[in-house]
Amino acid sequence: MDWHLLGLSFITVFLSELGDKSQLAAIALSGRSQYPRAVFFGAAAALLLTSLLGALAGGAVAELLPTRVLKAIAAVGFAILAIRLLFNNSDEPLT
Numbered sequence: 001m002d003w004h005l006l007g008l009s010f011i012t013v014f015l016s017e018l019g020d021k022s023q024l025a026a027i028a029l030s031g032r033s034q035y036p037r038a039v040f041f042g043a044a045a046a047l048l049l050t051s052l053l054g055a056l057a058g059g060a061v062a063e064l065l066p067t068r069v070l071k072a073i074a075a076v077g078f079a080i081l082a083i084r085l086l087f088n089n090s091d092e093p094l095t
Contacts, residue, residue, distance in 0.1 A: 013051065022047070 017023060026043040030036035062070065 017047070 022043065026039055029043075030039040033039055065073075
């Protein structure tokens, strides 16, 4: 097992999920529930499943496209999102 990659993946996902909508939803659900453990296990299972699907999809796409092309696609995608956020009027929802 590549421990460096494991740690890098953990740190990346952990930092990107802080304050995310899913975390806020879990806070709201556990605040109204008598069983916060059930909310925790449900949210943890959902994050595990979405991470598994992302890793499997990423592995499948990596078989089809070279790494350089994947990085270029990701860079263009993030640049488009950044430009849309930069020039988006805060009164209008992103579509």
